[in-house]
Amino acid sequence: MAQRTARKKEGIWETVKTVFWALIIAGIFRTLFFQPFWIPSGSMKDTLLIGDFLFVNKMAYGYSQYSCPLTGSHIPGTDIRINLCPFSGRILASEPTRGDVVVFRHPTANVDFIKRLIGMPGDRVQMRDGILYLNGEAVPQTPAGNFSEIQEPQGPQGSLPCRGVPQGQECVSERLTEALPGGPSHDILNAFDNGDGDNTPEFTVPEGNYFFLGDNRDNSADSRWNPVFDGQGVGMVPAEYIIGRADRIMFSSAGRSLLYFWTWRADRFLKAVD
Structure with missing residues (x-):
C-alpha cells in the first residue's frame, strides 16, 4: 500500500x-520566435479576414522591448507597467521590406495593430482621389473584380462589414491590384468613392519611422491619421514598435470564436500572406 x-x-x-x-x-x-495573432477587424480585407489566426515571425526584423509578451500592459489595480525586456532600440535589427504585412505596437494605445508597410524612412506618401502616390509617382492599380460578403455580424465584436446595407444583403467593394515599387503586388479594396482617407496631405516619413496603410482603404485607421491630433489612426510608427512579419495564416474561423471549428474556412488553411 x-x-x-x-x-x-x-x-x-x-x-x-x-x-x-x-x-x-x-x-x-x-x-x-513566433507570436499568435487573431485578426479582430476588417481593415486588411481581403488579404486578411476577421477570424484569421496566424503566427507573427518575430525573427524577421530583430527584437525590441515590444517583442516581449505583455510589455506595456498594466498590472491589474496599479499604474505599474510590465516590461519583460527592459532595453531600448532593436537587437539583431534588420529593415522591413516595403509591402510586408507587419504587426506593431500602437505608439499611444498600447495594443497590437497589423497593417501593410507602404512608406520607408525618407519617403513622401500621399493619397489623391484614392490613388497612392509614393515620392510623387502614382502607384499603379489594375481592376481585379469585386469583393463581396453578406452584411452580418462578424467575429466576437459583431462588426458589420459595410455601411448603409440592410442585414442579410450583399456588401460589394471594388477590388484593385496595387503594384508597389520594388515590392510585391497585392489586392486593396475600395468600398466607396470620396472616403475620408482618399485625399491627404503629403507625408514625409521621418528617419527611423515607417508609414502603414490597411488594404481595406476606406475602413482602416492607419498612418493617414495622427492619434494625438485626429483621435484615430497610428501616425508614423517608430522602428522599435515593430513586432514582426505576418507570413502565413494557420486557419480561419468565420464564427464568433476560434473554437467553433465548424465555422472554419476550408480555403484558408496554411495560406500565405501576400
Whole structure:
C-alpha cells in the first residue's frame, strides 16, 4: 500500500515537472520566435479576414522591448507597467521590406495593430482621389473584380462589414491590384468613392519611422491619421514598435470564436500572406 502511494506521488510530481517545463519552453518560443495573432477587424480585407489566426515571425526584423509578451500592459489595480525586456532600440535589427504585412505596437494605445508597410524612412506618401502616390509617382492599380460578403455580424465584436446595407444583403467593394515599387503586388479594396482617407496631405516619413496603410482603404485607421491630433489612426510608427512579419495564416474561423471549428474556412488553411 505504501509503495503504491509513493508511486502515485512520484507520478503526480513528474506530471507537474512536465507541465512546468512545457510552459517554460512555450514561453521562450513565444518570446523569441513566433507570436499568435487573431485578426479582430476588417481593415486588411481581403488579404486578411476577421477570424484569421496566424503566427507573427518575430525573427524577421530583430527584437525590441515590444517583442516581449505583455510589455506595456498594466498590472491589474496599479499604474505599474510590465516590461519583460527592459532595453531600448532593436537587437539583431534588420529593415522591413516595403509591402510586408507587419504587426506593431500602437505608439499611444498600447495594443497590437497589423497593417501593410507602404512608406520607408525618407519617403513622401500621399493619397489623391484614392490613388497612392509614393515620392510623387502614382502607384499603379489594375481592376481585379469585386469583393463581396453578406452584411452580418462578424467575429466576437459583431462588426458589420459595410455601411448603409440592410442585414442579410450583399456588401460589394471594388477590388484593385496595387503594384508597389520594388515590392510585391497585392489586392486593396475600395468600398466607396470620396472616403475620408482618399485625399491627404503629403507625408514625409521621418528617419527611423515607417508609414502603414490597411488594404481595406476606406475602413482602416492607419498612418493617414495622427492619434494625438485626429483621435484615430497610428501616425508614423517608430522602428522599435515593430513586432514582426505576418507570413502565413494557420486557419480561419468565420464564427464568433476560434473554437467553433465548424465555422472554419476550408480555403484558408496554411495560406500565405501576400
